[in-house]
Structures are given as C-alpha cells and as structure tokens.
C-alpha cells in the first residue's frame with residue numbers, strides 16, 4: 001500500500017523589524033538567526049548550532065515589543081510583525097549583568113576572545129560584587145588519562161550534558177545535579193569518570209566554551225607552561241578507524257598531536273566524534289615502529 | 292539503553308520499597324534476576340522508558356522506607372525504569388526532601404520562615420541547636436535529626452514543624468504550634484499521640500469555604516447530601532461550550548498568582564488540536580505565608596475533585612493529575628480518599644456520572660521544591676525530571692504535560708468553578724468588582740490576633756481584612772504588611788485602604804499573589820525577615836538561568852552588607868548594586884521566581900526606609 005509522506009508545509013517568509021530595519025526571515029527560524037543575517041553581533045554562551053537551544057545563559061536577550069520581559073534571541077522564533085530591539089539600554093543592562101554575574105563567580109580566563117570582547121563591549125565589571133562574592137572555585141577533577149574537568153570554569157551552559165545526551169552521544173554519563181547556585185555538572189553521586197557510563201567520546205570537550213573540560217594533554221602542557229597556540233598547526237584529515245568518514249582536525253605542536261577536534265559544520269560529524277577519532281592518536285606519534 | 296551501574300547492590304529493604312511500588316521485575320531487562328529467556332529475548336525498551344514519570348514516586352517509596360536514597364537504591368530504580376543513573380541523580384538531588392547521604396530515620400523539619408519567625412522560631416531553633424546539635428547533624432542518639440525548613444503552610448499555627456519517621460510503617464505528622472518541649476520529646480523518640488486538626492473557622496457568608504468544617508471531608512455521602520456533584524450535573528447539561536461560556540462570563544481570574552482569565556485558558560485547551568489533553572491541579576502551594584489550598588484540600592477534598600472533573604470534561608481531558616506539595620500529608624490523604632470514593636461511586640472513571648465520558652485523577656507528591664509550583668516546572672516534575680521551568684512560548688495550553696495541551700488550575704480556582712455553576716455566572720459576578728469578580732481567600736498570619744483563612748469579597752480593604760483577623764495585639768502599632776508572600780511586596784500603614792482586587796493592588800505597585808497577608812507590628816525584626824526572604828530565593832532558585840542562579844546569591848550578599856554597613860556612601864553603592872541586580876533578575880530571568888525574587892526586598896528598602904533608603 002503506497003502512502004504519501006508528509007514533509008510539512010512550505011516555510012513562509014515573515015517580516016520582522018530589528019532595530020528599526022525591516023527584514024525577511026523564514027518562519028520557524030530564531031531571532032538570533034535573523035540578527036546574524038543583519039550582522040548584528042549577539043552574545044551567546046549556551047547556544048551552539050549543533051545543540052538544541054536551552055536558553056539558560058540569558059546573554060542573548062532582546063526586547064520584543066509587547067513582551068513584559070526580555071526574550072532569549074537564541075530560542076525565540078520570529079513572528080510576523082515582531083518588533084525587536086537588540087541594543088536598547090534595557091538589553092545592554094541585562095547583558096552586562098549576566099556577564100558580570102558569571103565572571104564574578106566563575107573563572108572565565110580561558111574563554112575565547114569573543115567573550116572577552118563582549119565583556120568590554122558591555123562594560124562588565126565583575127569586581128563590583130566585592131571580594132566576598134561567592135564563587136564555584138573547586139579542585140580540578142583528574143580521574144582518567146584522557147581529559148580533565150575543572151568545574152571552577154563551568155558556567156553551567158548545559159552544552160556538555162546535551163552533547164553527552166540526545167543531541168549527540170546518547171550515553172548520559174553526566175547531568176545537572178543540585179539546584180540554585182549549587183547546581184553543577186556531575187556523574188551519579190559524583191563518582192569518578194571510569195566508574196561512570198562515560199565512553200570518552202570527548203564530545204563534551206568539543207562543545208565546552210570555557211575550558212572547563214580539557215584534553216589531559218592540553219592540561220598537562222598548560223601546567224608545564226608549554227601550551228602555545230601560536231606554535232600550533234591544524235591538519236585536517238579523515239579518521240582512519242572506520243568507514244563513516246569523520247573529519248578530524250589534528251592540533252599539532254612540536255610535531256605532536258595535542259588535541260583533536262572536528263568542525264561543527266561538518267556534514268558527517270556536526271563536530272562530534274567517538275573515542276577512537278578523538279583520543280586514538282597515540283599510534284601516530286609512537287616512535288616504537290622505527291626503533 | 293545500556294544502563295551502567297557500578298555501585299553496590301540495593302538492600303533487601305530498598306528492593307522491597309521499589310518493587311512494592313512498581314511490582315516485581317519480570318526479567319533481567321527490568322532490573323530483576325536473570326531468567327532463561329533473557330538470553331534470547333530483550334524486552335522493555337520504549338515500554339520501560341515510558342515509565343520514567345514514575346521516578347519521583349519510586350524515590351518517595353525508597354525515602355519513606357529507608358529514610359534516604361542510597362546509591363544502590365537509586366541505581367536499582369534506574370534499572371527498573373531504564374533511566375541513566377547520572378540523570379536520575381540530577382533529579383533526586385534537585386529536591387530538598389530527598390536525602391542522598393545516610394541519615395537517621397526520624398526527621399524533624401522546623402519552619403524558620405517569615406510567619407514562624409514572628410512567633411519565635413529563631414529562639415526555638417537556637418534551643419534545639421543547644422539541646423541536639425546543629426541542624427542537619429544527627430544528635431547523640433544517632434536516631435534522629437532536625438532540619439530547618441522553609442514555610443510549611445501552617446503559618447496560622449506558627450511556629451510549625453513537620454515530623455517524619457521512615458520505615459515499614461512510615462509516618463508523618465505536624466506539630467503546630469511547636470515548642471521546645473514537644474520537639475525535644477519527639478527527637479527523643481516519643482511520637483505524638485495525635486495530630487491536632489487544623490480547620491479554618493467558617494464564617495457565615497462563606498462560599499468557597501462553605502463546606503469546610505461543616506461537611507465530613509472523608510465521606511462522599513456527606514458531600515452529596517450537602518449539594519455536592521450538583522455542579523457536575525449542571526455542567527453535563529450545559530455541555531463543554533456552555534460551561535466555558537459560564538466560566539468566561541463569570542470573569543473568573545486564576546487564583547494561583549498570575550490572575551489569568553480562566554475561561555480563556557479553558558477555551559484554548561478545548562480547542563487545541565493535539566491529543567490527548569491533560570488536566571493538572573496545582574496544589575504545590577509553597578509560597579511563604581500561604582495555606583489556603585491546604586485548608587481547602589483538608590476540609591473540602593471532594594469539591595476539588597468535582598472541580599477538576601468539570602474542568603477536564605469541558606476541555607476534553609481524560610487524565611488528570613493533582614500535584615500536592617510533599618509537606619501536606621493530611622491534604623494528600625484526604626484527596627486520595629476522595630478520589631477513591633468518587634471512583635467507587637462512578638464520579639470518576641470510564642463513565643463519569645453516566646455521561647459516557649471518561650476522566651480519572653492521579654495524585655503526585657512534591658518533594659520540597661517551591662519552583663515546582665511554576666506550571667512548566669510542575670510538568671517536568673510529574674514527568675520525572677528536574678523541576679526546571681520551561682521557556683514560554685510555547686504555553687501549556689498548546690505544549691504542556693508530556694508535550695500535550697494541558698489545563699493547569701490552582702485549587703482555589705477550581706472551587707470557584709463550583710460556585711459559578713451552582714449559582715450561575717451572573718449571580719457569581721455580582722460579588723466583587725467589575726474587574727475582579729467573586730470572593731477571595733486570604734491567609735492571615737504574623738502579628739494578628741486571629742491568624743487563619745478569611746474569605747472576603749474582592750474589593751474589601753486590607754484594613755478591614757486585618758480587622759477581621761482581630762487586628763493587632765493590645766498596645767502594638769503596625770509596621771508593615773507583606774502582601775503576596777515572598778514573591779509579593781511590603782505595604783505600609785498609609786496603604787491600608789487599598790481595595791484587595793487585582794487592579795487595586797496593581798495601582799499601588801503591589802500584588803495579591805497567592806493571597807498571603809503577613810502582618811508585622813512594631814516588635815518585628817524586619818531586617819531578619821528580609822534576610823530570610825533573600826535566603827528563600829537563593830535556596831529555591833532552580834539554578835537554570837544566570838540572572839536568578841547568581842542574582843539571588845548576589846542579592847543576599849549585598850543585602851547582608853547593606854544591613855551591617857555603617858558607612859553611608861558604601862551602603863549607597865550597595866543599594867545601587869542591589870537595584871541593578873533586581874532589574875536584570877526581573878527582565879532576563881526565565882520564570883516568575885527570578886522575576887519576582889527582588890520585589891519584596893526592593894519594596895521594603897523603599898517603603899520602610901530600611902537602611903536609610905529614600
């Protein structure tokens with residue numbers, strides 16, 4: 001019996017006004033996408049193209065006419081006639097406060113230049129909460145040979161949990177535990193990773209924006225003071241292990257692979273790998289063959 | 292899903308608790324012992340995973356039996372329900388009432404929240420600390436411990452305590468008012484003989500409270516004799532459209548805090564194309580100073596069941612849930628009894644009152660999380676997840692419980708529906724004001740002579756309400772009133788003539804909120820009250836979004852500095868900081884908790900000129 005497959009109605013275009021400019025956007029896309037279409041820079045900390053929006057950081061909030069509160073640009077869909085302000089005093093205030101609150105409680109020193117740019121742009125002064133401000137500072141967790149977890153750097157963006165769960169890995173080795181300011185990323189009863197369900201795919205490392213999750217190789221080099229990104233090259237290749245065809249980016253310093261990533265926009269991986277592609281590079285640099 | 296568990300095995304007692312609720316496992320695949328077929332056949336899968344929503348009831352069963360949830364017990368529950376242990380741990384650790392470290396079977400939860408503070412809770416806690424050691428640490432005997440608790444919904448009998456004894460014969464009881472003598476006897480192992488019944492005093496013109504204290508709350512026959520189920524019969528005559536029209540014409544606004552027009556909500560759910568539809572009664576009542584829903588559930592449980600049935604039939608729901616806060620054991624028992632009797636009498640089930648329509652109700656028990664009163668957090672909690680609110684839109688009427696169109700109503704809202712159907716919308720709307728129809732239950736506590744529930748027509752002034760509660764004690768003067776609980780705001784003597792309506796309170800920048808009215812006379816230590824409110828929000832934030840997770844902590848820190856700082860200019864810097872924090876919490880938080888977490892403190896600093904704020 002043949003039957004048609006319903007693929008959904010064709011997407012309509014809607015007109016929205018962003019900062020006074022009328023733009024056409026595809027129905028079902030987000031305000032953030034529309035902003036990016038206009039080259040409006042929007043701070044985002046918990047959003048990533050390859051993950052479901054969780055809209056928790058609130059760095060991307062914008063003002064939408066008719067809404068009592070600000071709305072997250074990363075998850076709110078455009079609607080016909082929507083009027084959006086992305087740079088009002090109200091928006092700037094909340095963005096600044098979000099950045100200040102995070103930077104006052106979390107070690108954000110390893111966040112990329114983009115985050116530092118936002119800090120400057122919004123005039124964030126995390127020190128103004130005073131020296132007694134509570135932080136999430138805690139010892140680094142080193143419980144396996146492949147990667148370390150430094151939750152003093154965790155902004156609780158939920159990305160690692162999503163990557164470990166239905167958005168990529170489906171292993172569910174980590175989750176958000178506790179609540180309020182005590183909320184944190186944890187395995188069950190905070191057991192060490194080798195005791196947990198973790199399969200060391202490293203997809204959580206791939207999405208972590210703060211350096212809280214880090215290759216052990218990178219961590220050791222940073223500790224030794226030898227980590228130097230200016231001395232690193234990136235070589236693109238295809239993972240040699242199986243036939244899927246995952247693209248690897250080998251980060252190489254001093255002729256050694258120091259970490260492995262995959263591009264977020266790659267059609268096969270969407271940035272995600274398995275333990276072999278992510279960590280199985282020791283053989284490449286093994287000197288044993290030639291000995 | 293491959294569930295990896297590496298902890299020790301569960302104890303026999305823990306297995307009994309889990310299996311007692313879920314039934315015995317049929318195979319290895321469900322966490323049982325290996326049977327021969329298991330080597331050839333895998334089953335469970337989606338069927339097992341779809342039982343995830345049973346996680347909280349299972350955790351309750353373990354906690355009730357063992358007093359805490361061990362790793363072995365949690366992992367056993369995970370295998371039974373096919374939930375990854377890290378995920379289940381995230382859920383269990385979200386709820387304050389699940390203990391994940393071993394603790395004694397006897398727990399005494401002592402309220403140190405606002406109304407109880409006014410009644411000496413701090414001195415009581417100090418005495419307990421001297422006698423039994425710090426809160427949360429088992430005493431010398433090792434068999435009991437006491438804990439500080441947020442409001443227990445017994446503010447009319449402050450100071451209050453909830454006691455609980457784990458074991459095969461799990462028991463819970465309330466002690467209110469609690470004193471050092473009574474609590475130390477309990478901590479010493481003497482369970483109290485009986486719990487005093489705590490009914491509201493019905494007043495002559497009562498409507499919503501008409502059956503409370505008058506009709507036997509445990510007997511459906513008494514309920515029917517007193518006119519019960521007449522509203523359902525009327526609803527069946529009117530049909531869904533007619534019922535929704537009546538509720539709309541009555542101009543009923545939701546009593547859960549947001550004051551949303553009930554008729555509009557019902558209409559949206561009724562028209563929602565996706566199926567099935569769900570009905571949820573929000574009985575999580577955890578706003579400090581609020582206890583009206585408890586009084587209704589204890590005193591008129593059949594009324595709530597009837598109200599839910601009418602709402603469900605009007606909006607096309609076949610399954611309902613009543614989510615009652617964990618700290619209300621008696622209310623839960625009464626509601627469960629009412630549901631069972633209604634079912635036995637054909638008022639619930641496959642053929643409700645001979646209508647051919649089907650509807651049934653399941654009771655779900657909260658586990659110590661104020662945020663689960665927020666409707667979308669409540670859905671997540673019923674689904675067996677962390678009680679984190681969802682972003683809106685989509686709204687519950689379109690995407691709610693289990694992703695389906697869902698009607699959520701507060702307990703008091705549903706009791707109003709009975710009044711509307713029994714007396715007609717026109718008659719109903721005669722009471723109150725044009726914009727705020729009907730009567731409203733107010734929960735009076737703090738420094739009034741007769742704390743309790745008072746039902747008054749909307750538009751009654753705050754002054755008159757306080758008078759009804761006996762006014763202040765002899766020789767005392769009014770310092771402030773906290774209207775709407777911790778999420779509300781402070782008003783002062785000069786605002787006592789505000790009419791208690793949605794629009795009247797809005798005009799003075801206040802809110803009716805949950806109907807909590809906490810009165811403070813000149814003996815109140817308002818600084819301690821403000822610090823308690825700040826701690827409440829810090830403790831109860833779900834932690835999901837930055838403005839609230841960090842903002843509630845920064846707010847508490849800044850408030851502590853402001854209250855102790857003597858240098859005026861440093862204090863002003865902190866006051867400015869506090870207002871910056873408040874603005875971001877209000878504007879950028881995901882849900883109402885963060886959005887209102889600064890309102891009471893802000894209003895106190897301004898209205899009461901605390902810390903020299905003008």
Ligand SMILES: Cc1cc2nc3c(=O)[nH]c(=O)nc-3n(C[C@H](O)[C@H](O)[C@H](O)COP(=O)(O)O)c2cc1C
Pocket residue numbers: 544545546547548549550551553573574575576577578661662663664665666667699700701702704705882883884
């Ligand atoms: C933090 C928070 C706590 C809430 N707690 C409750 C509650 O305990 N009971 C309740 O009925 N509504 C509570 N609400 C409001 C609900 O989200 C929802 O609006 C209400 O249940 C709808 O019912 P109604 O329309 O009948 O008022 C709370 C809201 C927030 C933001």
Ligand code: SF4
Pocket residue numbers: 160163164169171172173174197198199200201202203204205
């Ligand atoms: S390495 Fe992979 S399996 Fe392990 S926690 Fe990270 S995402 Fe999960």
Ligand code: SF4
Pocket residue numbers: 153154155156157158159160161185204207208209210211212213
């Ligand atoms: S560890 Fe990294 S990815 Fe995970 S929540 Fe923290 S900051 Fe986000």
Ligand code: SF4
Pocket residue numbers: 662679680831832833834835836837839840880881882883884885886
């Ligand atoms: S406002 Fe607070 S309670 Fe609400 S979602 Fe955000 S963190 Fe959770």
Ligand code: FES
Pocket residue numbers: 043044045046047054055056057058059060061072073074075
């Ligand atoms: S990027 Fe939108 S809330 Fe985090």
Ligand code: FES
Pocket residue numbers: 402403404405406407408441442443444445446449450451579580581
């Ligand atoms: S019971 Fe203690 S404040 Fe409500």
